[in-house]
Amino acid sequence: MPPPSSTAVTAQLRQLDAHDRRSGESAYLLALCHFRLGDYKSAYEISKYNGYRGIHLNCAYIFAQTCLAIDRYKDGITALEKSRGLWSHTSNFGKHTATARASNPDSASVLCLLGKLYKAYDDKKKAIINFEEALKANPFMWDAFTALCDMGVSVRTQNIFKLNDVLIDGLSFDQPPGILVEQKDNGAINPIDKKTSRSAAFDTMDPFDSQRTGASSETLIGGNFMSAGSGENDFMSKIRAARSKMPAAPEPVHDLLESPTVANLDPNSSRVTLGVEPPQAPTRKTRNSQPPDHGSLEAAPKTHRLTTKRSQKAQEEHASEPNLAILRASAAPVSVTDRKRTVSGHPVQPRPQPEEPPQRRSARLFRGTNGKASSGATAVGAAAARELKKARPQISRILRPNSSSASVGRTVSGNRKPLEENGGMDVDQAEVPRIKEAPPQPPVIKSAEPEMVKIEETLKHLIELLKKFGSGYLALSQYRSMDALAAYMSLPRAHQETPWVLSQLGRAHYEQASYAEAEKYYRELRRLAPTRLEDMEVYSTILWFLKRETDLSFLAHELVDSSWHSPQAWCALGNAWSLSRDHEQALRCFKRATQLNPKFAYAFTLQGHEHVSNEEYEKALTAYRLAISADRRHYNAYYGIGRVYEKLGSYDKAYTHFHSASIINPTNAVLICCIGNVLEKQRQIVQALQYFSKATELAPHAAQTRYKKARALLALNQLDAAQKELEVLKTLAPDEATVHFLLGKLYKTLNDKGSAVRHFTIALNLDPKASQQIKEAIESLEDDDSFDDSMMA
Template sequence: MAPSSSAVSSQLRQVVHYHLDNFAYDNALFFAERLAAHDPRTSESVYLLALSHFRLGDYQTAYEISKAVGHRGSHVSCAFLFAQTCLALDHHKEGIQALERARASWSGKNGFGKHGATTRSQHPDAATILCLLGKLYRARDEKKKAVISFEEALKANPFMWDAFTALCDMGVDVRTQNVFKLNESFLDCCSHDSNKNGVLAEQKDNAIAHQTEAASKRSYLRQQAAADMADPFDSQKAVSSSDSLFGNSSAPFGAGENDFLSKIAAARSRMATSTLDMGSDLTETPTTSNSDSNIRVPNAPSEQLPAPTRRAKTLPIDTGLQDPPLKIGHRLGTKRTLRAYDKVQEDAPSDGAPGGLRVPSATGIAAIERKRTVSGHPVQPRQHSEEPGAPQRRSARINMSRNPNIKSHPATTTTSVAPARELKKARPPIPRLARPISANTTVGRAVSGNRKPLEDSGMDVDHAEAPRVKEPVVQQPAPKQSTPDNLKVEEALKYVLELLRKFAAGYHAQSQFQGAEALTAYASLPRGQQDTPWVLSQMGKAHYEQAAYAEAEKYYRRLRILAPTRFEDMEVYSTILWFLKRETELSFLAHELVDACWRSPQAWCALGNAWSLARDHEQALRCFKRATQLDPKFAYAFTLQGHEHVSNEEYEKALTAYRRAISADRRHYNAYYGIGRVYEKLGNYDMAYTHFDAASNINPTNAVLICCIGNVLEKQRKIVPALQYFSKATELAPHAAQTRYKKARALLALNQLDAARKELEILKDLAPDEATVHFLLGKLYKTQNDKSSAVRHFTIALNLDPKASQQIKEAIESLEDDDDGYDDSMMG
């Protein structure tokens, strides 16, 4: 019989998912094609085939396969995959349309907490799709819609880190305290799903442990009770005998002392002749504890109590080896019987042996009420012998269950001999004994509603302490367990979100180019987190933005030790080495990266920087172009191309490269700076000012950009606004000698001599070997008619820079002139 088509499709889907989960994407693709050929009309077949191509990096094929189903939005997973391919292939509008058409299927869905080692969420949830939607809007340069999508994704799930970084990279001022916090809906989702997938698994393990412990405790109690309450003469019985339930009659009881065994044998022979269909298995004495269905009559005392007014039902007597519990609902006897037994207990002597057994009232009553002779009469207890030296005798505890492996026989619970006196009607004992015993009952459980188990058969059982021996509940009530577990989940989430908030504070500050704040946030992380590659890279980048290249190099050197195969941000490390003029280290880094992965654009940027430092601009340009071929959206590689074109005085090509960098990243301020430099060299100061100002708006804390704006204004003879920019740049970078020098020159041009002298004295300490500083000091003293000081600084400048001897000599010769102005011929 051929299998159904649906069964074959189900099996093929299972095979495809198996290979996808085990990263065998080639196998997944093969079986996905088989599934699509067998069942081409279902959306799931199309989705799995497209997903297999997507996992293999074949985005174009995945796009073509998923287009028909995904663009309609009828299958949310297929629409999501189609949008992913659209993002990779720059078909942004189609991806947005597909996700918007499927909005009814994913809106409001939250899959957080449903992922683990053995669980998967079937479809993407709202947070994931909103984040992808934001990326598509951002790629289309629809900033407002992108920001809304990213914000909604973070509201649905604060762990959407890429949504947060995208907002920061777009320049949005994000309040990290409000983003990374628990809201009610997210907390409810985490509490429910985590309890189901994570915490409840732990509860299950704990429940199993408790159950095992309880079983061990019950087994121990049974063994203790059996050791104390078993018939002390049980070991003397024969293995097989048809004359007595106890087997051999050579027990330590003498015939003259007690002929009870002979009476039992006689009564048993009468029962055998009158009982219908009595099996021979009932006449044999069991040799193991599996004989729970056989009756063992305890040693009767010598004196009898009056017969009870109510007929008691016959129960199997304990063998002494096992002690299963009695089923709930059995009734021991009347209050009159209880009072009669209490009286006997008061008169009976206690066991003289240490730790001797004193039978609890409930168990003793059961023994009196339930024990019967084979003729149907209740067995009457007899007082212990009064003879001195007579051994103390114990009653074996009643066996309150029967072994399910032994077949029950009606003769074991019924009597065929009519009793001598008419008793009250009693319920048939067969259904009660044949009734299955629950596996959850406890040892020594009494009846009549009193569940007072026997804790220690060798000691008196205090009724107040009896409940603690009850079987422990394996599964705790839901309200008692859910509250602590939910608290654990909430505490864990708060800890992770607090940690994430520190990361976010650092990244947000860095996206706003606030390097000091970013370093402070990263420094507040635990030490283990600070030594991770991502944090080391971010801290190195923060120092790089502050022009602290030596400090930045330390972090990247540490990063290379921890993660030698990491390529991300290596272009920044190579630029730091370029600024530090570390030619050997830069060459080694470049060749190491290219050898490790020659398809990495970061590796080709490092190699290009190495050629640039060696002043081979043509080779550097080839490397940077190769980097842009590998990643057309790598903005920094285009910027480096522009720098090399400027060095070759190819300004048009430089402008093209810078503009391509801006199209790849709207906030890439380095490209705006490069365009400003090109226009400044071309003499177009207005355009230069516009681009420098645009770069400064993106990175308002960069002193170099602000100083560039001051330079353009200074060249336009706008000295007052230029001085404002120079002063601001000095505040941002107080140890930058070039910025302070330009400020001092502007002050000197405005004839603010005292302020200029203060700046130059500070600058002399910052750069004591800089000839231009002493030359400007000489001109300052010349303006103040301090000729001796002017000559001294001119002479120092001449010694530091002999190449400028002609200009310095002319300045010395013109000390008598008063119209030299502020211009500095050494600056150019």
């Protein structure tokens, strides 16, 4: 049968809500259904009544989530603050199981949501406070940690990812099997202290104490404690009243090798339930039985005194060895003869089989320890022998009819002779069957200590693993690409090959402008997870820088076919159009991406780049500012605004925005180089050289940065340093015309006319479009008086 559709479920929940308007739970379920269907406005309206006032925690939580989705941040903040008394100081850690989850959100999840609302409300201070409190309550709250990193907060992973008191308390709640749990009337479950509950459980399980065993079986039903007056009918109350008037029955002596009533330790349950044996056959009634005389119960017979003393002595012996039954059951199986016991508890000696014709079974049954038949024994037939083989409940003689008499025998075939004393036991208790099944093995009680040690070791391993993930994410959020690469490469091999880690490694190389290396990681990512959309806009930009037009077009069509409504797919398609020089089509794609997700900052930035290519500077500034409003730490938008102002000649404004971008990303060599360019255009060559040198240290293999540094050195007449930079640059970019042209100018200054003319000629061959400028440089050499023909050699 197919599952019901979402529409049918919504209709049923709506009927449930209409049936009971006052119930906050039905409103929560209906709002949750609409929220998961993406109908945020309906979820907002349904959960508003109970959620905004903070009277129902689940409604307030789902109401705040809808407020975050529909940009009503203040309402969500108000709802969570009003319901603070319902979720503060609560923790669900350790309370989830494989099949059950905690129904209400705890303080860590609510604080994380509250931090997201404050962040969207542009209250950075309160957002940071709530995220920090969420991590204190639960260090595994990854959303709170990533939010702090994305906000640029300097955090310490060593202080965040560690075992704290909250985690230990959560583990202590997870009681091992066999620990009692008290359930109150309102449904709340309170665990009993671990140290006292274990002893209490074993006291309840004492099979040798009939009073405590009976009390436990009456009061502990289904793992819940019940009082005598809680929900009982009149019939049961009368029975209890009658029982209370009767004197306590003496405890019978139990055979240790029998399977007594022991505690049932269910491994799938956290409660102790007493195992109840199958009901046994009722006791036989004698033909001359009389109604029970309660008055005769007060005077116990002499034979019973002996039984009571022996039972008390056995109890004292068993009290010193509470686990004797378990130890004996776990030992090697014993023979049938060894399991036979006398009344005093001694094993029965094996008897040799007689060679003469066998005697009557009645004589064998009631033979005493001295080998003689009991004088009061009664003959038992074959049918009675079969009946006697069955297990009989061990009932004290004081509770039997006509217990005031010395003893009463069984009547078979009209024989009504009374039995003589047989050690205070009657036939049922003295008789030992020939064949006796081995008692079932009791469940082994496992100690909770090794399990707790395993759980703590697992938590420590997870914490250490999370530290590495957190260190890498924090370093990448601060654009320390080398530190991020080191952290991610320290992960186990299995984790390094996951799509998320591959994406992080590719992004780290992208921030270092190592586009070829980044492309390898993203290519492997596409092979492992072809449907992944996250960071695909970065991959398309990498292919744009590498001029891989075919690969970029194939990626864009794959993404659009797999997810038409994803902004990443439209960004990739826009980059493909941009690489083919169709800027209008690219702009349409980028605008479509911003329509799908108005908070997708990277799409606004790409849109601004296309406006700059079309020399539409005002539109470009508008797109960059929208990107900054979507993400305050999106340094690409600051860089775009700086480029626009640099093209417009506003070098002061360009310097301000380039500097703002470099504060966010201090390790980006391109931003440092852009600041040097603006200073160079303002004739501040010395300050510009400092930025060029810093950019060269950050990106030693960047040809453009070294070229600008060499040009600044040449302008400052530092010829030796400029020559070293140009020699390195000639190795990095041997086919670059500007490099050879700058080398020609350097050798002209050094009066090496031959080398100057050679490099000017190479530059002319590499870039014929700059022939006019290169010819003028060569003509300036010919006008020099020191010119000779040897320069052509």
